[in-house]
Amino acid sequence: MIRSQSDCTRRFALAKRTSRTAFQLFIIMTDLKHLAQRIRLHALRMTSVGGSAHVGAAMSMADILATLYGGTLNVDPNDPQKPDRDRFILSKGHAGAAVYAALAETGFFPVEQLKTHFQNGSKLSGHVSHKGIPGVELSTGSLGHGLGVATGMAYAAKLKGATHRVYCLLSDGECDEGSNWEAILFAGHHQLNNLVAIIDYNKIQSLAPVSETLALEPFADKWRAFGWGVVECDGHDHAQLRECFAELPAQGGQPTVVIAHTIKGKGVSFMENTVEWHYFTARGEKFDQALRELQAAG
C-alpha cells in the first residue's frame, strides 16, 4: 500500500527533527523507498498520459531524487524561497516529470496538478520549468546549462558567507557539452566546496550507449583532474546515497561530484538498460505491465 503525500511529508519532517535511532533509520529508509516508488509511478502516468518521452531517464534518477527530497535537501514546501534553503537544479531537464513528482509528493504543490503535465495550457512542461512551479530553481531543457548556473549560485553563497549547498543533477550524456567542463574548471579553481554535482550515470544516451558515443571513462579521474572530490555509489541504493550526501564535501576544499551508477528505466523490466526507452511512451499493455511491476515493488 502506498502512503499518502501528507503522510510521507509528515514522516520526513519528523525524522529530520529526531535523532537517528535504528528504528527511525528503518522508517526513513522505508519512506525513501515509497517516495521513489511514487516518483516512478507518477513519471510513468505523466509521460503516458501526455505521450511524452524520457520515461527511462526519469526512472533512472528516481532514487536520487527521493534521497534528496526525502531529508537531504534543506527545503521547505511552506517557504520555497527561504534564503538559507539548499538549491537544487535539474540540469537534465528532459526528466522533469520526476522532479515535478518529487516536489508534489513532498508538498510543494498538489499532487493532482501532475495530471496536467504536457497538456495544453499547463505550466508543467516536458522539460522542467520554474514559472509558476514552487520549488523549481531553474528551467532547463537544453543540456549543459545547469551546472554553470549552480556554480554561479555557489560562488554567490561563498561571497555572502552563506552555508547552504547547491546541488546539480546531470545526465551522463550531458557531459558531452563543453559548457559543463567550463563550469567544472571554474568550480575546481575557486574551490567551491558548497557545490555538489550528481551524475545519473546510467551509461545510455539518446541514440546509443555512452561508451559508443563519446566515452567518458575514466570518468572519476577527469573530475579529480579538474580539482573535484569524487564519490561513487549505487544510485538506486538509498543508504549509499544518504551516506554520500551526509559527508559533504567529499574532499575538504573542493567541490564534490557524486557519480551515481544507475540503470536507465530502473524499476520496469522491459525498460531497463535499453536505448529505445529514452524516447518510447508506455501505453496499453506496456503501460499496464509497467504499472504492475512498479506497484509490486512497493
Added chain:
Amino acid sequence: MRDVFIARLCELAQADPRIMLITGDLGFRVLDEYMDRFPKQFLNAGVAEQNMTALATGMALEGHIVFTYSIANFTFMRCLEQIRNDAAYHDCNVNVISVGAGFSYGQLGISHHATEDITIMRSLPGVTVASPGDDWETAELTTAITQTPGVCYLRLDKSSPGNTQRPGEIFRLGQTRVLRDGTDVTLAATGGIMSEVLKAADTLAERGIHARVLSTHTIKPFDVATYANAARETGGIITVEEHTVDGGLGSVVAESLLEAGVVPRFFQRIGLRAGFSSVVGTQQYLRAVYGIDAETIVSAVERRLGAGTARRVA
C-alpha cells in the same frame, strides 16, 4: 565609450555592493581601476563565455546585478543560449556588455566585427538593446540598465562624437534623442557612427539642407513616436548603422512606421549589405569601403532630394 562605461560603473559599484563585473578574460589595463577598488565585485571567468553567462545568471538569481564583459561578438554569440534560456527567461538583471561595435576592431578581421548583434539581440523577448551614439548616452545607459530589470545588451563603439548632451537635457531609456532640428530630411543613427552622421549633417547644412538628426541609443524598446513625427515633419528618413541592414535600426524603423500607418515620402537604409568583410582596415577606412561614411550619407541625401535640392542650393 568603453572608458566612460567603466568610469560610470565604478561610481555605481561604489554605491551598490550588489554590482558584479564578470569578464571573459578581456579588458587589459581598462579594468584596472575597477579591479583594484572592487575586488569582491569582480570576477574573471576565464576564456569561457558560456560559463561567464551561466555564472552571471546564478549570481543574479542570488540577488546580484551582473555585468558580463568581453569584446564584440564574444559576449553574446557563443553564449546566446545561456543569455536566452538562463538569464532572460529567468528575468535576471544581467547586463551584457559588448566592447567594439561594428568595425571598431576593423583590422582584427571578421571574428572581431560586431555587425549582426542588434538583429540577434533584439529578437530575444524582454531584452533591452542599447547602442549609445556618444559618451553621454554611454554613461546614462550604464546607469539606466543597472536599474532596469531583466537582461540588457549594451553595445559600445570605439568611435564617438564626444558629448552631445544639450544644456539641461534629461536622458530617458527608450527615448530617441533629437540632436538637430532640421525639417528637410531625417538622418537617424545608432551607435558611434553618429560621428559620421553629424559630419554629414554639417556638410548638408553648408549646402542649405537642414537635416533632423536622431540618435536612437535604445533600439528596444523602440521610440516610434519620435520617428513618426520625423516622417511627417521632414518627409524622408535615412537610417545609418555600422551593422547589417538585415534586422538592424533601419528594419526597426521600417517595421514600426509601417505598422503605425506612417509612410515617409522616401526611406533608405545605409548599412552593411556586402556580406562579411574579407579586407581589414581602420574603422574609418572600412566605413568608406562599405559606404557608410559621411560622404556616402551626403550623396544619398542629395540623390533622394533630387532636383528640389539643386534649386534650393542655387
